[in-house]
Amino acid sequence: MSFNWHSEPLTRDTSVCKHYRNTQNVRRFMLEHCGAKFKFDRGFMAWIGNGVPKTLGEVVDEWLQRNRDGH
Template sequence: MSFNWHSDQLTRDTPVCKDYRNTQNVRRFMVEHCGDNFKFDRDFMAWIRDGAPKTLGDAVDEWLLRNRDDR
């Protein structure tokens, strides 16, 4: 059975796999970990989908790194 990005529990260890979906569940997770200024942009989405192995924790860390001056 595949992961349900809409309703399954997300953690920093959740792998970002080829069936990743940008859902409200993911957005809530990212806002919780990155703050209210979190937003998806094209460059960040391209990084998420670049095929390299990563987790949602990696995504949080990358977004915070890219936006450290915006917080």
């Protein structure tokens, strides 16, 4: 059975698998870790789904890096 992105508890150690989905559960996690300015954009979503293994912690860190100047 695959990971349920809608209801499973998420942590920085959660692996982003090939079945990853941008759910409200993920959005809440990202808002909690990145702040109120968090949003998904096409480039960031493409990076998440690029096939390179990563964790949600790495996803958070990448978003913070991309948006460190408030862009």
